[in-house]
Amino acid sequence: MDPSSLLQYLITGLTLGSTYGLTALGFTIIFNTTGVINFAQGEFVMLGGMMSVYFMHSLGFGEPAAVVLAVLGATMAGALVERLAIRPVRDCPAINLIIITIGVSIFIRGLAMLLWGKDTHVLEPFSGNQPIMFLGAAIMPQAIWVLVISLFLLGALKMFFSGTIHGKAMLACSFDSKAASLVGIGVQRMVLLSFMISALVGAVGGVILAPITMTSYDVGIMLGLKGFAACILGGLGNPFGAAAGGVILGVLESFGAGFVSSAYKDALAFVILLILLFVKPSGLFGLKDSKRV
Amino acid sequence: MNAAKCVIALVACLLTCVPAFAADAIKIGAILSVTGPASFLGEPEKNTLIMLQDQLNAAGGVNGQMVEVIVYDDESDVNKCVMAAKKLLDQDQVAVVIGPSISGNTLAISKFFSSAEVPLVSCAAAEKIVRPVDPWVFNTPQLDRHAVTRILQDAKAKGYSRLAILTVSDGYGQAGRSVLKELIPAQGFELAADEVYGPKDTDMTAQLTKIKGAAADAIICWGTNPGPAVVARNRVQLGLTVPLYMSHGVASNKFIELAGEAAEGLVLPAGRLVAVEQVPADHPQKAVLEAYVEGYAKAYGTQISSFGGYAHDAFALVMEAIAKGDSAKSTDIRDNLEKISGFAGTSGVYTYSPENHNGLDESAFIMVTIENGAWKALN
Amino acid sequence: MIWLAVFFGLLMMAPALLPNNYYLTILILGCLHAMNAVGLCLLVGHAGQISLGHAGFYGLGAYTSSYLSTTVGLSVGLSMLSGVALTVVVSILVGLPSLKLKGHYLAMATLGFGIILSILFTETVDITGGPSGFVGIPRLSLFGFELRKDVTLYRAVAVMLCFIVWLSFNLLHSRVGRALRALHTSERAAEAMGVDIARYKLLVFVLSAAFSSIAGVLYAHYLTFIAPSSFGFMFSVELIVMVVLGGMISVPGAIVGAFFVTVLPEFLRAFENIEVLLFGAILILCMMFLPDGMAGGWNRLWSWGKARLSGVTHG
Secondary structure, three states, X not given: OOHHHHHHHHHHHHHHHHHHHHHHHHHHXXXXXXXXXXXXXXXXXXXXXXXXXXXXXXXXXXXXXXXXXXXXXXXHHHHHHHHHHXXXXXXXXXXXXXXXXXXXXXXXXXXXXHHHOOOOEOOOOOOOOOOEEEOOEEEOHHHHHHHHHHHHHHHHHHHHHHHOHHHHHHHHHHHOHXXXXXXXXXXXXXXXXXXXXXXXXXXXXXXHHHXXXXXXXXXXXXXXXXXXXXXXXXXXXXXHHHHHHHHHHHHHHHHHHHHHOOOOHHHHHHHHHHHHHHHOOOOOOOOOOOOOO | OHHHHHHHHHHHHHHOOOOOOOOOOEEEEEEEOOOOOOHHHHHHHHHHHHHHHHHHHHOOOEOOEXXXXXXXXXXXXXXXXXXXXXXXXXXXXXXXXXXXXXXXXXXXXXXXXXXXXXXXXXXXXXXXXXXXXXXXXXXXXXXXXXXXXXXXXXXXXXXXXXXXXXEEOOHHHHHHHHHHHHHHHHOOOEEEEEEEEXXXXXXXXXXXXXXXXXXXXXXXXXXXXXXXXXXXXXXXXOOOOOOEEXXXXXXXXXXXXHHHHHHOOOEEEEOHHHHHHHOOOOOOOHHHHHHHHHHHHHHHOOOOOOOHHHHHHHHHHHHHHHHHHOOOOHHHHHHHHHOOOOEEOOOOEEOOEXXXXXXXXXXXXXXXXXXXXXXXXXX | OHHHHHHHHHHHHHHHHOOOHHHHHHHXXXXXXXXXXXXXXXXXXXXXXXXXXXXXXXXXXXXXXXXXXXXXXXXXXXXXXXXXXXXXXXXXXXXXXXXXXXXXXXXXXXXXXXXXXXHHHHHOHHHHOHHHOEEOOOOOEEOOEEOOOHHHHHHHHHHHHHHHHXXXXXXXXXXXXXXXXXXXXXXXXXXXXXXXXXXXXXXXXHHHXXXXXXXXXXXXXXXXXXXXXXXXXXXXXXXXXXXXHHOOOXXXXXXXXXXXXXXXXXXXXXXXXXXXXXXXXXXXXXXXXXXXXXXXXXHHHHHXXXXXXXXXXXX
């Protein structure tokens, strides 16, 4: 196995993994604030890509404007989801909320199918198609965009959560929402914010990946699944773990396809995930859970 | 309590929505994948059937009777396909069924038609559908075998000896893979690599990197959109110059749109529908092809898709059987289908017989390449 | 028990009320889904665990029985029994390490397992026929008699369903049921009281897997064709939806939920393009307004009705 192939697999894995990581981040943000796993997260990623295509091809905006509008649009969608589907049933048991988010994901998918059809669509790469050759492996400029933007977003979120008052308030909600509201934090507003940020993060992921992988109304399912797996891999509730989990999952998949079998690459990734869970039940970077009995 | 009443009322409303059907017309059933991953097949197929039904009825129907096409969407799912088949046979009691759009679904329901003694004219191309021959099952698309034969003829002419295959892990890709693995060594080539990708995969660089390491003279990619477009793009992104063949599954403008510049120079077998203007004027299919293109543009204002042709031919063949045999009974339709010979359709010229329920051979394909974003017939 | 007898009677009479054979297909599928849902209800509602991969057990039973009855050539009855037996063994092997996990981690483990099975069904083409499916499975036959008519097969399926329901009922009213309730309320407290929670969790897990595999073998020998797409992640999600819609702790609720989710797409088909949209909307609305599922809604309706009646009589 020559080093250029190895490098190629690594690059593919990192690119793919960044998107899984961003999706996983979205899961984590909502989970941290509300304790709910939002199965519609994958659809926010889809909306990012599909809306960009719509704004650019149907409405004729330039690519930068289309992308920004798409992310804003998806953020609005996140807010709508929270307002219409989550807030009315805040006190439901967790499993009901999960079913509701499943219903939301089906609804959004159906809406996308209705509005934009079932076709696959291409989004132009941000800076052209010419691969950059590096040590025998080809790197797409878009892949560099993906890595850079993902890191930037990660950094921005870290600053948000530890530096700004809103971020700290959201963290407070995740530790104990009753205590948080007692000290004057508007928990409902924080929940709304968490959905909007998750949608934003997911949509950005969708937008930067769409030029590489093309987009259609049903890309959300697999991405959501892998994002969830990445979350668990990294330890649920840990944003850094989610991002790392995503990257690890992407790299595992890529190397699995390259070295073992392209047909079984997904199975391989999940087998490794399962083994990890059995050995370390709270994920790679998950904090040991302590509960009062 | 009010809310619960609303839910109950909504459900009750839905329960009463039962579509009504006209009586005393010849009922033709159709199961097509109008939605789902195979919608690129089912949607043009459905549009084609409706268009042909309207055209025929406007011209007075067949044997003096109107024709009613009942289309069910199986959503590319085998379960829904089975349910649709049972509905058409048990509830709607149709004379003949056209479809399904995909091979897996066809194989799932073919037994029902032998026991119900109703002919099935499938728009799917797997060999298992017509070989061994089931007396009640026909199909209209060119077979994978014909496509592979044409590709290998081209490869032999260009002097290639090591071929790599990259197939999708769904029914279509799997069928192609088994034909490829049979014919490649049989025609004297060496199989350099046998890679697989998933239908939802968005990145095939790993598989292509492996193929690069296997030093193949050419790659044959067998799948339907969007996978092969990704393969085409990945190939360019990796800087590979190995020639790439595609299957007829991507003989659509959508592929050119998705693959963009990466589609330039790719070679594939396709039905003559992709390049109607380049078909010589004296070719038996020319008139049918032009009529289809014109009719579809008039009815829907968009271009035809070569896959819609499968349904076009199915309908035309069934109507031919009904007209020639002057009977719309299922057993008669089946018998008369087998008597059809030299019938010019959009996918080829059909000659059915009790031993041949596909009716076509390799000449139904032309080899095409993509030049400047358009199809160009090769000779 | 009375309602079980009534239910059985209804099931047996149902074919006579149907206009044609097509509806029988829906009924049979509904019964098979109900078998899955009842098992899952025990696991999710009563034992408080979660499984997002139960379609895998459904498929494992189906494929094993299909393989044994065609390629290996065993009799249908023996193949079905072996199918169930193999699934039980696999569920024990999967359950032992998995049930140590909690909550979302358990969900992920079961999800991963379900997906692995689904990929195996698709890729092991030589054994399973791959994505095109497994053709030519022999029809169900009992004691040598092939159940060719759909009605007879339906009756066999209905009997099996009622048997499974009866079994579940007995389980819930036994000491196992009490242990499960204790487990669900508080695992720590139950453990402190001496309940072997690991054993009971595994028992319910394996039992629910067994029910799914029974449904699976019946499915395979009814349709005589199976394909991997029926046993994927989406179906696992559908099963959970059936259980939650029905009312998680209610076995009759699970059955109603199963039939509802099976029958609903039939009615939505008339709406073509917005079918998916409507399905999602109905799901959301049902969960919002019937948080205890249909069983909960029914209970509330019942008590509302009783209160009204007693109000009238005492008026």
